[in-house]
Amino acid sequence: MPARNNTAALPVAAGGGGLRLRQPLRRLFLKSAGDAQSESGLKRAHFQEWRLPFWLLAPQLFILLLFFFIPSIRALIQAFQLTDPFGATTQWVGFQNFERLFRSSVYWSSAQVTLIFTIAQNVLTLSIALLLAFASNHILRGRGAYRTVLLLPYAVAPAIAGIMLAFLFNPRVGPVAHMLQGLGLDWDPNRNSWHALSLIVMAASWKHICYNYIFLVAALLSVPQSILESAYLDGAGPVQRFLRISLPMITPTLFFLIVINFVYGLFETFAIVDATTRGGPAGATSILVYKVYQDGFVTLDLGSSAAQSVVLMALALLLTFAQFRFVERRVNYSV
Amino acid sequence: MNEHTPILDAVCHFILLVGAALVCLPIYFVFVTGSLSQPEIMRVPMSWLPGNQFLVNMQTVLSSADFGRLLLNSFIIATGITVGKLAVSVIAAFAVTYFRFPFRMTAFWLIFMSLMLPIEVRIVPTYESAANVALPLNILGSWLGIQALVDLDWNLVNTYSGLILPLIASATATFLFRQFFLTIPEELCEAARIDGASPWQFFRLILLPLSRSNIVALAIILFLMGWNQYLWPLLLTTEPAMANAVIGLKKLMPQSDSLPTWHLLMNAAFLTMLPPTLVILILQRWFVKGLVDSGK
Numbered sequence: 001m002p003a004r005n006n007t008a009a010l011p012v013a014a015g016g017g018g019l020r021l022r023q024p025l026r027r028l029f030l031k032s033a034g035d036a037q038s039e040s041g042l043k044r045a046h047f048q049e050w051r052l053p054f055w056l057l058a059p060q061l062f063i064l065l066l067f068f069f070i071p072s073i074r075a076l077i078q079a080f081q082l083t084d085p086f087g088a089t090t091q092w093v094g095f096q097n098f099e100r101l102f103r104s105s106v107y108w109s110s111a112q113v114t115l116i117f118t119i120a121q122n123v124l125t126l127s128i129a130l131l132l133a134f135a136s137n138h139i140l141r142g143r144g145a146y147r148t149v150l151l152l153p154y155a156v157a158p159a160i161a162g163i164m165l166a167f168l169f170n171p172r173v174g175p176v177a178h179m180l181q182g183l184g185l186d187w188d189p190n191r192n193s194w195h196a197l198s199l200i201v202m203a204a205s206w207k208h209i210c211y212n213y214i215f216l217v218a219a220l221l222s223v224p225q226s227i228l229e230s231a232y233l234d235g236a237g238p239v240q241r242f243l244r245i246s247l248p249m250i251t252p253t254l255f256f257l258i259v260i261n262f263v264y265g266l267f268e269t270f271a272i273v274d275a276t277t278r279g280g281p282a283g284a285t286s287i288l289v290y291k292v293y294q295d296g297f298v299t300l301d302l303g304s305s306a307a308q309s310v311v312l313m314a315l316a317l318l319l320t321f322a323q324f325r326f327v328e329r330r331v332n333y334s335v
Numbered sequence: 336m337n338e339h340t341p342i343l344d345a346v347c348h349f350i351l352l353v354g355a356a357l358v359c360l361p362i363y364f365v366f367v368t369g370s371l372s373q374p375e376i377m378r379v380p381m382s383w384l385p386g387n388q389f390l391v392n393m394q395t396v397l398s399s400a401d402f403g404r405l406l407l408n409s410f411i412i413a414t415g416i417t418v419g420k421l422a423v424s425v426i427a428a429f430a431v432t433y434f435r436f437p438f439r440m441t442a443f444w445l446i447f448m449s450l451m452l453p454i455e456v457r458i459v460p461t462y463e464s465a466a467n468v469a470l471p472l473n474i475l476g477s478w479l480g481i482q483a484l485v486d487l488d489w490n491l492v493n494t495y496s497g498l499i500l501p502l503i504a505s506a507t508a509t510f511l512f513r514q515f516f517l518t519i520p521e522e523l524c525e526a527a528r529i530d531g532a533s534p535w536q537f538f539r540l541i542l543l544p545l546s547r548s549n550i551v552a553l554a555i556i557l558f559l560m561g562w563n564q565y566l567w568p569l570l571l572t573t574e575p576a577m578a579n580a581v582i583g584l585k586k587l588m589p590q591s592d593s594l595p596t597w598h599l600l601m602n603a604a605f606l607t608m609l610p611p612t613l614v615i616l617i618l619q620r621w622f623v624k625g626l627v628d629s630g631k
Contacts, residue, residue, distance in 0.1 A: 047435070071460035134347075206357070214626055275584070313452055
């Protein structure tokens, strides 16, 4: 997964996550472990120095300060301010931006579009990836070749995936659109909002199935052979073994992928929308993150854009926490 | 288990073939369309076989749309992000795992927090920070009443550093290296210290060589991510010559009233996705490792 993009996709806090005991308490509890690490995430053999680590951390923290902490805090502040489009005057307005936002029907319809889009994208991506993962887990020959081909979309930028499908489904020149028209469907994503929405769902899924697929294949491989063999001896066929044993055992991976797919659908599909439908027709594909961009950079309604940012931040935080919960379960499940 | 399931085998191959076709057909059509001429793409139904105009179209794309420059920009940005992220992450991970110093956990949690808010949710203020890096000094200056600080201005719009720097900080990569360092045997560091190695020598001579496979795997993922950047270059470039290739494609999108130049757009799209595709095909083993590592 794109590592930044994977931002929220990183449940590795391992040693750092979870409950942290205060130092004296930790000593008390961990004493029995003898030489166990006295501080979480610190090597037992370590260096006692503070100047060098300071310089080692400085670049990372400095960039974070400039481009993460200050902007995030300013987004929070701006959400409670009203600034005119030319930036001349700023006044403190409390929760007015939010009130205005939640009363705006355009915002709610954008939220609705986002909900439909992310759920449709999630279901489509995960079910196709599961089908492919089951199939490639079952066959013996040609696994590697299929995997190579199925991974290709990872190399393709979301924007290109969008442009590609926009071409294939273009009512004037697209071969697929011609087929649909041949079937008697009056296909036109430039005018029909459902057609436009299904176009970006397809583009988003096309790009993301490979990511789900590779994780599912890895998860299926880690299902203990002994359990599968005993099921086989009891007379369970391949499909039954998949549905009754493998699938329940990989539910943690499924949860993880569902959260990742939501993160992807909410934030990373910006490029697909911007490169193909630009939110149209008539706001039918204007997902929340696209609306933040439009209000912030096109219509210059900064207060509203900042309030929308805060709402999205809350969503991102929620998903991150969801991810951590599922990851804990994932750790418990693994054999 | 030695089962004989010919029907299911056939069904599975069929599913995988359909999947592979769904992946390949759009890419194939990009290539086909990129190799046709203007009249040929307007023909209904369009040809399913490639034409002979690929190089001609490519030349048009490279010269008229200045696409060569955009591809070069993509390469510079992707390389810059990859090298920068790896460098700041590996040293930060070294600092938090191998040193005991005040505020160690604070530093760790500060980096950790950046996982939670992707750039998409804070685009306006992040843009403002890049449009004037001296912004925090301006604010400080206006509090303290120092006019010299208020007037500072350092604009990163339309510069490579503006396109690269904000994307360099990475909790993902830092955690990956941290996790890896925690699995390295304690004896190595003890032995190095007994032999009188300084922390920096230990890092350079022992830790870095051990991390090589992780670095390669992560570098591939980061390069692909950097190459496919969209939102940040879109915001930060007003000059067409400073955009990356993906943004350049958007400008080639046919507008409704002009003669549609899909063949040029598809040719350019093919050129843009060729480098990352080759990376995946050639370095597949590393790529899968990087993908799974950075996801878990």
